[in-house]
Amino acid sequence: MPRTIRSVQGDTLDRICHRVYGQTAGITEQVLEANPGIADLGPVLPSATVVALPDIATQSPSTATVQLWD
Structure with missing residues (x-):
């Protein structure tokens, strides 16, 4: 149950x-x-709006390496 x-x-x-x-x-x-x-x-919720939050598995943000020079 959320x-x-x-x-x-x-x-x-x-x-x-x-x-x-x-x-x-x-x-x-x-x-x-x-x-x-x-x-x-x-887009802007009225104050005290009940929001159900389901169980969601989130991933860590990617930490890609970017090469700026050769």
């Missing part, structure tokens, strides 16, 4: 995903699916 949180003033779903999961790529879509109708509330 846990839930309540949004605070100015929260967006992306901001909540970043705060809870540490990333948004691929996560926001899953949280949207777990919360039918939440997109209808607009």
Whole structure:
């Protein structure tokens, strides 16, 4: 069963995903699916909106090496 949180003033779903999961790529879509109708509330959620947070396995950010000179 997913846990839930309540949004605070100015929260967006992306901001909540970043705060809870540490990333948004691929996560926001899953949280949207777990919360039918939440997109209808607009980009900035009303304060105290209940958001279900499904169990999502996140990956650590990639640490690719970039060579700037030859």
